[in-house]
Amino acid sequence: MDNSDSRPSILIVDDEEMVTTSLRNLFRLQTNYRTVTYTSPIEALAKTSNDFFDLVVSDYLMPGMDGITFLARFKETQPQAMRILLTGYADKESAIRAINQVGLYQYVEKPWDNDSLLMSVKNALDKASLLRTLDTKIKELQAAQFSLMDFQRELIRTFI
């Protein structure tokens, strides 16, 4: 893991290497994102516990663990990451169920259109970044509120 790397980071999981390679090349050419790929969801969970991502793109039908279970497990450790599910037409119904189940940002059908996938990914990353900013602001507000309360207590002690 490279902590100094401030580029947006994407984790791609698909049991077919031809898919992960194609997506890695697409992002390498069209974006400055840091992409990490795995062909096994179990390996991806095991090896990314110290590597934080802004977005995870997962296939649905994979041996060992399906995409929805993988995304749900990933959400437990990295709730900040946006989640996109790649599906074949036959899995569409499962994908729709997953929208609520794992808080899916979007599902993308195979074969995907590169431009619209890039757009979805960009929008998801923008949303992640907005949520992060919002989170920081909320923490700042909370801190400000606590210090105001301290100040208020001090005022009360002083005057009453």
Next chain:
Amino acid sequence: MSSDQRNDLERLASLGSLARGLAHEMNTPLSAIVCNNDTIDTAMRRMRERLDSPAVRPDENFIAEMKDLLGVVSDSIQTSRVASDRLRFFIRSLRDYSRIGGDTRQNSDIREPIEMALLLLAHELRGRITVVKEFGDIPTMEFNKTQLSQVFMNLMMNSAQAIEGNGEIRIRTWKEGNTVRIAISDNGPGFSPEVQARLFEPGFTTKNASTGTGLGLPICLEIVEAHHGRIEIRSEVGKGATFTIVLPLAADSNDSERTTNG
């Protein structure tokens, strides 16, 4: 209707029930190819623009950029090649499996019809069933590839449907005396001797109406017997099932030898 015609119908019907999964399986290599075409196109356009630019200076940065783009292009072409090979094998299997009419036997490797059936069943098995292959050293032999793949497809489909949740199908091939044996085992619920006694009765099925026609196993037996072979069954309730196809090695060549010598 002749038995060959009935076999053809059963085979085509089974393909029909797999169509959704087949489309899904072919979609993956297609997705990779579509994505790579686009990537190659963009990379080439970017290279052309840079080369056409009047301000271009072939310095180190320029060379590094070109090498990087060429790397993307060659990686994408390589991936598309793997994907195209997969599609080609898929289409060849589909074509062979849907071949109609006649008992055309060829000298082939017994692994071919097994792999063909596995490829067509890939979607039904994926994510749920682990396939373990233990292929022995077996000489090529004379058989009808389409019909034997129909047998393997039927047996593996039965196993896959019998297994509830996750499970395993084991395919073992070996040579024993003058026979070749192909055993397909599953760790599903198995069946009782009463069920076993009726397995080859036309119309008998343990599945619900939407999945089983009851024609699968009688057709398998007929095809195997037409190859001068037999099917052995071993099962116990709760302990899975094994169907072993026993085929004589070089039965046809012995016949022809006798004819020539006679």
